[in-house]
Amino acid sequence: MLRRCFVLLTVLSCLNLFLTTVTRAADQQKPNIIFIMADDLGYAEVGCYGQTKIKTPHIDQLAADGMKFTQAYAGCMVCQPSRSVLMTGQHTGHTAVRANDLNQLLYEEDKTVAEVLKSAGYATGCFGKWGLGYEGTPGRPNQKGFDQFTGQLLQVHAHFYYPFWIWRNEEKVMLPENENNQRGTYIQDLIHADAKSFIRQNSKQPFFAYLSYILPHVELVVPEESERPYRGKFPKREIKDPRPGYIGSEDGLTTFAGMVSRLDAHVGEVVKLLEELGIRDNTLIIFTSDNGGQGGNWKEMTDFFDGNAPLKGHKGTMYEGGLRVPFIASWPGKIAPGTTSDLQIAFWDMLPTFADVAHAKVPAGVDIDGISILPTLLGKGTQKKHDYLYWEYTKGTIRSRALRMGDWKAVQNRMNRPIELYNLKQDVGETKDLASQNPEQVKQMTEAMQQAHTEPRDFPQTLKPVGIKGYVK
Structure with missing residues (x-):
């Protein structure tokens, strides 16, 4: 009898130890990371950054629940290099x-944040615009650390909301319902649905979801239910893309507002899904944009909504309106709600930050320009700061560049043009060029820009465009 009791107690003790171990393992599961990046969303095109005409309640709630950064910067002033910076942790120098x-892409030796997190046991998924390698090249997502990909490989393909195909991993999935000017599948919705499926499928393990959504990049089109709340509220203006094959809108302001609202709704659905799965508290969500709001043919639209206010410039310029972006981080129980940070950060900080969150190692033998911002997010420890932030755009003989050093901002729109100098603390709108009054400051920042630049890779001209909607001929 005593022997039986001893055996029973031993079994119960082992079972209790097993359950305790399982519970602790669950409690100690590495945090999930979701990085939501809008496309061409201006600094002030969401409510928590000052927008009054377009409603973004879900993004605003994300800010209320977490931390809003006021001096956060994209990797570049246009999409493709900005994404390269995000993936590699290296600035554009x-x-x-x-x-x-289209011929610039990632090679095998270029290590990405997805590869870093995958090596730490994370499931990894990318959903939306990629832009860093097309079919048959080493730069495509499944070769750069992503287990799952749904989206558009080339950035020009991601201009279209009713394309003829979409990529799922290495498979080109045809969409005949969008041919012959049909509007069967709004591709942002399909991308979003696959992103939610990935989150559901991987909710029991740590995951990294890169939601590289294409809203609200033109072309101007969105399903009617997103336009309906704004119908008749704005002046009716026809806004069309001059390029052939692009959809425009006879009520462009309403359409654009609807596109931003649809993006906001998708953000809300992601948060709701995390709550339903019981993993919201163990998930760091970051929301941002790949560059500033649109200019060019859509400048009147951006201006109407004060989309880049109070900043100068827009997408495609090295001024604040092209580089400074909304940036919100939310992590219940870890990031204090309703907080604001004026820390100067940039996309190249994401790789070391996410590695820090995941207790992963950054790539060995690679110079990472980023600094982990986890101390700021958690309000713990000492936050390192950048000596400067640097951007360049280099394509052949064309190069523009900018550098921020403290409150000073240097801008050189072309290498044969003079360097402009602004004090952003006193003049965030970059209205007063102070270069002539501060020659020593210009000299110091010019030297920093020269040191930050390395010679770019010599890319062979290999791309053979395909004559189907979404690729250029």
Whole structure:
């Protein structure tokens, strides 16, 4: 009898130890990371950054629940190099892709944040615009650390909301319902649905979801239910893309507002899903944009909504309106709600930050320009700061560049043009060029820009465009 009791107690003790171990393992599961990046969303095109005409309640709630950064910067002033910076942790003086150029792409030796997190046991998924390598090249997502990909490989393909195909991993999935000017599948919705499926499928393990959404980049089109709340509220203006094959809108302001609202709704659905799965508290969410709001043919639209206010310039310029972006971080129980940070950060900080969150190692033998901002997010420890932030756009003989050093900002729109100098603390709108009054400051920042630049990769001209909607002929 005593022997039976001893055996029973031993079994119960082992079972209790097993359950305790399992519970502790669950409690200690590495945090999930979701990085949501809008496309061409201006600094002030969401409510928590000052927008009054377009409603973004879900993004605003994300800010209320977490931390809003007021001096956060994209990797570049256009999409492709900005994404290269995000993936590699290197600013555009070092990263492989430094321009919107179909022939610039990541190579095998370029290590990405997805590869870093995958090595730490994370499931990894990318959903939306990629832009860093097309079919048959080493730069495509499944070769750069992503287990799952749904989206558009080339950035020009991601201009279209009713394309003829979409990529799922290495498979080109045809969409005949979008041919012959049909509007069967709004591709942002499909991308979003696959992103949510990835989160569901990997909710029991740590995951990294890179939601590289294409809203609200033109072309101007969105399903009617997103336009309906704004119908009749704005002046009716026809806004069309001059390029052939692009959809425009007879009520462009309403359409654009609807596109931003649809993006906001998708953000809300991601948060709701995390709550339903019981993993919201163990998930760091970051929301941002790949560059500033749109200019050119859409400048009147951006201006109407004060999309880049109070900043100068827009997408495609090295002024604040092209580089400074909304940036929100939310992590319940870890990031204090309703907080604001004026820390100067940039996309190249994401790789070391996410490695820090995941207790992973950054790539060995690679110069990473980023600094982990985890101390700021958690309000613990000492936060390192950048000596400067640097951007360049290099395509052939064309190069523009900018550098921020403390409150000073240097801008050189072309290498044969003079350097402009602004004090952003006193003049965030970059209205007063102070270069002539501060020659020593210009000299110091010029030297820093020269040191930050390395010679770009010599890319062979290999791309053979395909004559189907979404690729250029």
